[in-house]
Amino acid sequence: MGGNQQTGKTAAEQAKQEKADRLAKALRDNLHRRKAQARARKAPKIDTAETGMTAPVETDNSPKGDG
Numbered sequence: 001m002g003g004n005q006q007t008g009k010t011a012a013e014q015a016k017q018e019k020a021d022r023l024a025k026a027l028r029d030n031l032h033r034r035k036a037q038a039r040a041r042k043a044p045k046i047d048t049a050e051t052g053m054t055a056p057v058e059t060d061n062s063p064k065g066d067g
Helices: 011-042
Strands: none
Touching: none
16 A cells, blocks of 8 residues: 555655645745836826935946957
């Protein structure tokens, strides 16, 4: 009689349960991510003129073979 002695499940049942658990976790993670995105969209925009903060601008000053 194969299977896990502690849970009484066969290997096929265990694999099926593990797959269901992985799917459930992926769905929960996806839901959390989507809720966070929705909250970020609803958050009021911060006007940089009011805060005096600016976004850093990166420039590439490396030579491009001009000489």
